[in-house]
Amino acid sequence: MATIEEVEQARSRIQNIIHNTPIVHSRLLQEKWGRRVFFKVEHLQKTGSFKIRGAANAVTNAVSDGAKLVTAASSGNHGQAVAYVANELGIASVIAVPTDASPAKVAAIKAYGGQVEYCGTTSAERIPYAVSLAQQQGGVYIPPYDHRDVIAGQGTAGLEIIEQMTDVDVIVVPVGGGGLISGILTAVKAQRPDVLVIGAEPALANDTALSLERGEITAIGPTETIADGLRTTQPGDLTFPIVSELLDGLVLVEEEEIIEAMRDIAVRMKQLVEPSGAVAAAAVMSGKAGGPDQTIVAVISGGNVDLPRFASLMNTAEKE
Numbered sequence: 194m195a196t197i198e199e200v201e202q203a204r205s206r207i208q209n210i211i212h213n214t215p216i217v218h219s220r221l222l223q224e225k226w227g228r229r230v231f232f233k234v235e236h237l238q239k240t241g242s243f244k245i246r247g248a249a250n251a252v253t254n255a256v257s258d259g260a261k262l263v264t265a266a267s268s269g270n271h272g273q274a275v276a277y278v279a280n281e282l283g284i285a286s287v288i289a290v291p292t293d294a295s296p297a298k299v300a301a302i303k304a305y306g307g308q309v310e311y312c313g314t315t316s317a318e319r320i321p322y323a324v325s326l327a328q329q330q331g332g333v334y335i336p337p338y339d340h341r342d343v344i345a346g347q348g349t350a351g352l353e354i355i356e357q358m359t360d361v362d363v364i365v366v367p368v369g370g371g372g373l374i375s376g377i378l379t380a381v382k383a384q385r386p387d388v389l390v391i392g393a394e395p396a397l398a399n400d401t402a403l404s405l406e407r408g409e410i411t412a413i414g415p416t417e418t419i420a421d422g423l424r425t426t427q428p429g430d431l432t433f434p435i436v437s438e439l440l441d442g443l444v445l446v447e448e449e450e451i452i453e454a455m456r457d458i459a460v461r462m463k464q465l466v467e468p469s470g471a472v473a474a475a476a477v478m479s480g481k482a483g484g485p486d487q488t489i490v491a492v493i494s495g496g497n498v499d500l501p502r503f504a505s506l507m508n509t510a511e512k513e
């Protein structure tokens with residue numbers, strides 16, 4: 194299991210690459226939701242999501258070990274983060290993306306200096322490709338969540354939260370493969386075991402909820418939740434033991450709740466967040482995570498949504 198020492202090391206390793214993002218508050222939202230809620234705004238992080246924390250830690254370690262190339266298998270936030278960090282550290286990156294990847298995402302990876310390779314439509318095709326490419330060229334494959342360095346890097350967000358908000362009672366975190374919440378659990382439970390950490394998953398991608406219920410890693414079928422960063426179909430081999438040992442609770446949110454939270458955040462806080470980024474906020478908004486007497490920090494994990502998509506989601510939201 195990743196340790197608090199690894200999270201501390203990650204922090205000193207990545208501090209010159211990432212932002213220490215602020216925690217923001219909106220009185221209007223607090224009133225509307227009836228919760229004393231604050232937001233750790235990782236959509237304002239470099240590359241638009243927290244994924245750069247884990248990527249920066251893992252790629253820095255690969256470079257220390259002499260790597261001149263890193264690979265990843267993601268057209269989303271992880272792919273962008275790996276491309277950005279590799280470029281910052283002066284090495285090459287190859288990012289394997291599905292043949293139907295959105296042009297905007299591909300353009301972002303290229304803009305960050307990554308080389309894009311199209312490969313199949315499923316991660317089952319993409320991951321072995323990225324792994325073998327790394328092997329052939331003496332590079333290192335960087336997984337999106339199931340890796341000690343990635344978990345430790347994501348944990349730096351947890352360290353920041355407990356330093357920035359010493360009176361926090363509950364931290365609410367979105368759960369995909371579980372890298373972010375495992376890192377936050379590792380940091381927070383070591384330093385502030387009294388602080389509750391609650392995970393939030395879309396009901397349409399409830400693989401971690403099911404796995405916790407059954408006490409073992411359980412896969413679900415492919416899912417179409419609008420929270421595309423949370424479409425992983427099972428928790429990781431490294432993340433699940435951390436989650437099952439340390440997590441205080443897991444709640445499920447509906448698709449309409451995610452859209453509603455995105456809309457409230459846009460209208461009241463003037464912030465543009467992606468569906469995955471609004472899942473923890475949706476859990477607070479719906480009253481499922483955090484009580485009226487608690488000080489809550491919800492992690493807004495990312496903001497990478499293009500405007501036409503944002504607009505079409507807003508058109509389906511209930512009008513105020």
Ligand SMILES: *Cc1c(COP(=O)(O)O)cnc(C)c1O
Nearest residue numbers: 270369370371372373422494495
């Ligand atoms: C990857 C991602 C998540 C989920 O993180 P995991 O470490 O896979 O649990 C949540 N939100 C956004 C915006 C992401 O990119």
